[in-house]
Amino acid sequence: MLVSTNWVQDNISQPGLVLVECDEDILLYETGHIPGAVKLDWHTELNHPITRDYLSGSDMAKLLSAKGISREDKIVIYGDKSNWWATYAFWVLKLFGHEHIAIMDGGRAKWIAEGRELTQYKSVRSPSVYPVVDRDDKTIRAFKDDVLQHFGKPIIDVRSSQEYSGERTHMPDYPEEGALRGGHIPTAASVPWSKAVNEDQTFRTYEELNQLYRVDAGISEASDVITYCRIGERSSHTWFVLKYLLGIQTVRNYDGSWTEWGSAVRVPIVKGTEPGELPAWFLV
Amino acid sequence: MVFSLTDITREGQAVIDVFNEVPERARLELLLEYADSLPDLPSKYKDHPNLLERVEECQSPVYLFVEVEGNLVSVFLTAPSEAPTTRGFAAILKSALDQQTIDSVLSFDDSFVASLGLTTLVSPLRIRGMHGMLSRIKRQVREKSS
Secondary structure, three states: OEEOHHHHHHHOOOOOEEEEEOOOOOOHHHHOEOOOOEEOOHHHHOEOOOOOOEOOHHHHHHHHHHOOOOOOOEEEEEOOHHHHHHHHHHHHHHHOOOOOEEEEOOHHHHHHHOOOOOEOOOOOOOOOOOOOOOOOOOOOEEOHHHHHHHOOOOEEEOOOHHHHHOOOOOOOOOHHHOOOOOOEOOOOEEOOHHHHEOOOOOEOOHHHHHHHHHHHOOOOOOOEEEEEOOOOOHHHHHHHHHHHHOOOOEEEEEOOHHHHHOOOOOOOOEOOOOOOOOOHHHHO | OOOOOOOOOHHHHHHHHHHHHOOHHHHHHHHHHHHHHOOOOOHHHHOOHHHOEEOOOOOOOOEEEEEEEOOEEEEEEEOOOOOHHHHHHHHHHHHHHOOEEHHHHHOOOHHHHHHHOOOOOOOHHHHHHHHHHHHHHHHHHHHHHO
16 A cells, blocks of 8 residues: 555556656646656545535546546555645545555655656546446545444544644634634544654654554554544545554544534534543433 | 736736636646746845744745835745745735835735636635735735835
8 A cells, every 4th residue: 555666666667557646736746747647636636516525436437537547557646745635535536446556655755855757748648448436435434424423433633733622713814714613523532644754754654653543542452433634635644544554444534524513513522632522412 | 707906906917817818727837837937035035034924824834025115015925846836826926016016015906816717726725825925915014114
């Protein structure tokens, strides 16, 4: 699930391998990318254009066909900001059950830091025929109702500490971008997503991640965890870590996240720095 | 649809026109051209980063500084090359506001940001970052001209 920059360099022209760049800054690909890589734009290409949801199976088939990606291809995704958006793209593609996907450890920054080749030449692959696959919204995706049923099992809040405590619900002057209430989902442990990465943007070792999540955040031996953030992107990074680097059996990303929970009517919320408990009125 | 705003500098209207004249996908290339055109900070600010104000609304480290001399406003902005979208926004604001009068900067229409035809291409957080730059430029002009 994780490949190194060296591995990518050595396998770049392997048939059936597709490099995909997915960045938070959507112009970065144009400034230079790994030769042969195709661009995936998280903002304009993965979301349903009207409903707050992801692409349908047929739209995903059209998108991947146009990019020249086949169902059997091994996709290696990399991106900026410690692979934040690369893991998001990984999660969305997994909703459609694409089997062979890996993340290039260290992402774009590590590739560049190692002085490896970049090109501005836009890669063109001949269109493929990607099949229409129904999106699976149960296995790795959680909705608000799933979270309400999940209490008693671990939840990880991956936002910043001010967002977790409820100090901040949105940026000044832009209330429409935030939620109506501040705080976190009761019992959720706070582990900001970026704690899972090193300075060179690679993921931390198994032992370090184990300490961070199983010990410090108290996941322990649990086999069913939900992650969330503001809109479900930062939490897909942690989802990737828990599922693929720590091997936890069931990990779901709650993509509604705080922008839904913090505005929903009558869902329990805890303010402050402690995980807190479910309120009595909720348990009745 | 091409927007025409009343309270806007001639340079600002020119940016709106050029973005709205090209098809949607080509606007990103245009934004990249702006990003490439953002000049380096003059050495007096480069050597004194404490003079610069961080734009907290932006996810990438963007810093700005405004000078007011007489009635004329000079705008300085910097953003790293790993953040070309942010650099592009900074360069657009510089071209619309640099060397303009105090009044034309203070009355500069905030809907400029929404008029560039980029809102479907760029995430709301980014658009918010550009608003943040604009409002901080205006605030500095207000403080330095009062």
